[in-house]
Amino acid sequence: MSEIDYGARARLDYIENQLEALFPDTYVPFGAANATGMPAAVVELARAGNPIAAIKEYRNITGAGLAEAKAAVESIR
Secondary structure, eight states, X not given: OXXXXXXXXXXXXXXXXXXXXXXXXXXXXXXXXXXXXXXHHHHHHHHTTOHHHHHHHHHXXXXXXXXXXXXXXXXXX
8 A cells, every 4th residue: 555545544544433433323434334235255355455356256146247246346445
């Protein structure tokens, strides 16, 4: 990751902590909200930096086409 990516990640973490403090009973972190309804194995592969494996797993589980699987995996990251 570049220095800009680290800075953006730090800002996002700060914002998420603030939102969680403001709305402790209803706040859903961005990463969790982004992966709602997605098979756990696909989410794990995508977040581990293995998008190709995640796409293959998504296709195996759902029977989706390549374009649909790619869009689904890209929505996780």
